[in-house]
Structure formats: structure tokens, C-alpha cells
Amino acid sequence: MKILENKTISDVPGFKAVGIHSGVKKNGNNDLCVIYSEKPAVAAAVFTKNKVKAAPVLVSMEHIKSENIQAIVANSGNANACTGSKGFDNAVTMTNITAEALGLSAKEVMVASTGIIGFPMPIDKITSGIETACKQLSKIGGESAAKAIATTDTFTKKITVEITIEDKPIYISGIAKGSGMIHPNMGTMLSFITTNINISKSLLQFVLKSSIENTYNMVSVDGDTSTNDTVIVMANGQAENTFLYAMNGHYMQFKEALDFVNKELAKMIAKDGEGATKLIETDVIHAKTIADAKLCAKSVIGSSLVKSALFGSDANWGRILCAIGYADGNFMPEKVDISFKNDVGIIQVAKNGMGIPFDEPLAKSILEQEYVNILIDLKDGEHSATAWGCDLSYDYVKINGDYRS
């Protein structure tokens, strides 16, 4: 597997994309994007588990049933959530206008939105924006599309990898939007992935679903789960590999690459959590079951006390042990070892559930880095899990305490 540094979703053969400013965002930033496959494609998608689902989620949940999906239209600045039947109509209109401009049926278009909840969509701006965007679709538009789904994101999240199946290059490329409200079961998170693999719709859905369990669903920024989360993968088959419909070796190769793409995007989302100053990775190892490992890892990454301590570069391992203690996962408190590590070094701070003397200046210098790994060894089995999150800073409060931020 190769990572292609300067490529993005529109570089995948057969795909075009574009991001423009339609007028929803007041600061003039891109706020609308279209991703388009020139030829019929299959798609798979996963949506928020929040009972309050935004209008575009409800519409896309219907459209994903179509055998062919050829376009995604997405906007930022307004989430079109809690907007009633008018909101639903507006989401349908977004797919209608896109379909008309691209010569598709509306059911072949997926729609997604992110931004403020509970305000009517400025649908006139959006519809004329879609018409403009569809005319500007290009092979170099992926970067502008990535910018168009950002809200409080501080950097563009994208990754592209290449694998080879039957001597044919297969590309998998994704863009994502993260920031606040990211939690297991997907916070306000959009992720759009294009690939040229030739795969069945049902296998694509299966591999996506299993992939998000260990990637996006292991990320927490603030414990909230949004109304709008959507991950979509479009596969246009242009690589012309032998049609992939079973879990053979080629499937495993594709799965590994898709997992990598999703994991990298998930880590970027965690790192760019609202107000975050560092990426926190929690590895729980030697758990009795995978479920135990996951529950413990997520609990640590979700603890406001742990997150505040890490903001202050404070080796407060007691809060970490406390956080796994109130998780639903099983473990034996008197067996737990805890270490912090990254490029600077590794330092063990707790052994068998108790503190041990450690080099405090070294701990501080490890914790002051932009990436910190918390290694929790439960010494109770053979399973492990990883979760990603960020610290809790003054800026998180500032960003989220502003009216209509």
C-alpha cells in the first residue's frame, strides 16, 4: 500500500469534484460541494445513530437503497436539522437540483449537511450554488470540496492510498470534516470516500460497516453525537479488477486499505477537535474481550478530567484508572499498568493499579507533545483496542459558548 501525498478524491479515475462559496457562510469560505462519478457507481453509507436525524440524513438513508449512486451534494453552515417537513423538502430539492444538472435521477444523489441546528436552510442560495458547482466539476476540485465541508476545522482532512489488485492500480481517497461533537457513533462528522475498485454494493456496505467500528466510532471529542453524521463510499469499478463480491484475499487487501484511510481520517478528526492542542491515543491491551478493551479505551478518551489533565500536561494517572473503573468493561484494578509514550520516550506511571515513582520532568516533556499515547495494560487477556481523542482546553469552551457558533 502506498500513500499518495498530493492526491485527493477527484484524482481517482472517473471522479470529479468541486467546492464553492454559495453564500451560506458569512465569512466567504467554501460552503457547498459536489462529488461526481462520470460512470454509474455503487455506494455504501453509514449514518448517525442519534434518534434526532437531520433532513439530509433521512433523505440519504432512502437514496442509498438505489443500485447506482453517482453524486454527493453537501453543504456546511446550516445542518438542516430539526427543521420539520420544510427541511425535508429542502434536502430533497438539493438532490433534485443536483440530479437535473448532472442528468441523473434524484435517487442517485446523496445529500449531507453540517452546521447550525434548527434554522431554515437558505435554499435559494443553495440551489443556485448547486447549479454553479455542477458546471465547475473538475479533476482538480477535490481540495476545494474538502474545504467546503469544513466548519470549525483548522486544517483540511484528506488522504489517498494506492493498492494493486491483479496488476491494476486501485485508489482509495477520502475527505472528512470533524471538529466539535465527535463521539463514538460518529459526532458531526462527514466523510466522503471515492475508489475505482470494482466491487459489489453489498460487500462495499459490509466492509464499510466493519471499518467504522474501529475507526470513526473510536473517536471522541466531547461525547456528543450529532444529528448529521454521514460516511459515504462510492466505487465506480473503473479499475476493472475481477468483480469483487466475496471475502477473498483481494477483499482483505481492500479492507486493510479502507481501514487505513478511515483510521487516518479519524485521527485527523480527533487531533482537530474544537480547541484541541494535542492528539490523544489510548491503547488498551491484554483485555479479556474486544468489547472490554473498547469500552475502557473510549471511557479514558471521553473523560473530561483526563482531557483537562492532558491539556495541563499533568501525568494524573489516577484519573485514567478512575475512568476505566466507571467504564462498562471488565478488568481487575489491581493488575493495571499505565504508561505514557511518544517520540520523546516512554514512561510507566502506574503498576498493578498503584502509582510508582517516575521521572516527573520526563513525564512532563512527553505530555507536552502534540501527540501522546496512553498505554493501558490490563494484563487480563489477549484483546486490544485503540481510541482517539483530544485534550479539553479553554478554547473548547470559548468556541462552544458563543451564540450560534
Place this chain on the structure above:
Amino acid sequence: MKILENKTISDVPGFKAVGIHSGVKKNGNNDLCVIYSEKPAVAAAVFTKNKVKAAPVLVSMEHIKSENIQAIVANSGNANACTGSKGFDNAVTMTNITAEALGLSAKEVMVASTGIIGFPMPIDKITSGIETACKQLSKIGGESAAKAIATTDTFTKKITVEITIEDKPIYISGIAKGSGMIHPNMGTMLSFITTNINISKSLLQFVLKSSIENTYNMVSVDGDTSTNDTVIVMANGQAENTFLYAMNGHYMQFKEALDFVNKELAKMIAKDGEGATKLIETDVIHAKTIADAKLCAKSVIGSSLVKSALFGSDANWGRILCAIGYADGNFMPEKVDISFKNDVGIIQVAKNGMGIPFDEPLAKSILEQEYVNILIDLKDGEHSATAWGCDLSYDYVKINGDYRS
């Protein structure tokens, strides 16, 4: 039921108390207290559900099995948690020294600690402190005892009520320690209650357990659950009412008063959450079941996004709807009404799951108060629940980002 403004735990007939500075806290504040019943008493207790239980919790869980409990010894500044067998020995020593000084057996003494996790107890300071404290027990020592269990608390939490059963005055008086790490299932929370009622141990345990479900367990400051939470009620029978052992009318009268005491202490804990600027009360009404109402109320009070919005006095009802959406409780999104209210007024901001136009200056002035009630009408049944929490401020991050705070 009467509220006795200036009374506290040592004013209840037959009880004495004291709080002193033993030397654990560096700032010279009280850090050790003893509460003592002159005559044999029954006691009930509830402890943290965290799997990582501090040494004093493990010791008190054993001691509560004794028929007679006559003293509580508690310290702040060091939690004696994650301290291994040495920590366990230290907690036992605390009960031994207290028992010796008061002529009791160690099993008749309950012990509790709060403070930093994972550091050895300065047991010499504690033991000589206990000896000093036991000599200073008095009828006016309740206030100093309340101060001795405080950590980052900004005010003393105490309440006393009086009811009359068979023409005899029954007093119920409590002190509590709250602040950070408070969550359903009791954050670092200590609550000690004295009463002169004549009641069976098993009925006292039953009424306490049912009372905490709707009081302390409905409070969230930051979602973390501590290793040390302990609620203890001691009843010395000196009111000489007919021995209460069944759920009759007198029981209901006592239950109502105990619920009130616990609810008021719970609200004080929420209001004094670390860095909090306001008390948030969430009423969920017309839910299908009590469980649905509780889950929805707790989810709102626990949402960092809702808490940040309230810090900024932002009527962001979308985040409230979103927070009940990811709760495990059932409801119909398209039926939900949301209002904010307090002394300033009441303002409805959402109807049938959608925003409605509202007077924004009025909303702002309601939300700027130190007490805000969020009223969520699910219009889906007959059950209701209330939860308490606080906003999320810069100061929360500051307090918890400092090393060894």
C-alpha cells in the same frame, strides 16, 4: 416539614462533630472530621459503583455490616485511592485510632477520604489529627466538620429539616462535599447525614437507596464517577418514636424529608461544580417511562455542548434536542417542546421538534441568571424526571488542568 436555617449535623440530639486541620492540606484549611453518636446508632450507606474503589470505601463496605455504627472519620486532601494494601492498612488504622479514642470497636467506625488519587496517605498526620479531633468533639462542631470535607468546593453544603412523628421532633441534617467529578452514580461526593429517628437498619438502608436514585444520582458535573463516593446516614433513635420498621405513614413522612435533604444537597453540589457559574435543572416531562425521562434528563445535563452553550447564555435548543437524541431513552423527536425558565420568566424555543421564533433578548436575560430550568416536554406519556448540573466554563479547564489539583 420545617427547614432549620442555622442548624447542622451536631445539633441533632445525641450527635457531636468536629473538623480540624491535621496537616494534609497545605493551605491550612480543615482536612479532617469526626462525627460521633453518643449512644449506639444504626447506619446505612451507599458507595461508588466505580470498579476502582478507594481503600476507605472497601473498609466502610465491611464496617457498614455492623449492627451498631457510632462514628464517621473522614479526611480531605488525599483520597487514599489506588494505594494498594498499604492504603487499605491506612484506612483500617484510621478506624482503629478513632475507635480507641471513642471507646468503640473499629467495626463501629466508618471511614471516607477525598482528594488526590494515587499518593500514599500521610498517615502520621492523620492519626495524630484523629486523636486531637476526638478530644474536641462538640455540639457546635458540625460547621467545622462540613468545612473539613471540602476540596475545591466554594461554599459549605449543609441542610437541616424537622418533622414531627407522634408529637416528637425528628431532625434530619446533612453535610456534603461536591465539586469536580460528579456524575450519576455519584462523583467524588461525600454526604453524611445524622438523624434522631428510631428506625430499623434495614428500613434505613432501603429508604437511603431509593432516595439517592432521584437525588445524587441525577447530578452531573463532568460525567466522571469517582473512586471514593460515599453517602452515610446515622440514626440514633433518640427521638423515641415507635420503632419504625415498615413502610407505613411515618415511613413516608421520613422518606419525604430525607429525599428533600438529599435533593437540596445534590443541587448544592451541582451548583458548586468546578468552575460553574450557574445551576442547570432539567425537567423532562410526559415521558413514556421514568427510565426514559431519567435518561433524557441526564443526557442533557451531561452534554459538554449544552453546558458550553449555557455558559455563554446561548439559547441553543438544537444541542438539547441532539443530546436527548443520543440518550438511550425513547421519545418522538417530532413531538418535543423545549422551554427555558426561572424567576425572570419562561420562554419556549422549540415546538414539535422544531425551532419557533422567540424573544431573543428575553431568552438571553433568562439564561444569564444563576439558575436556569430547561423544561423538555416529550408529550409521549405520563412520567417525569429531574436532573441537575452546571455550565462548562474556562475555570473548569483551569482547575483540572493544574498538576495535582
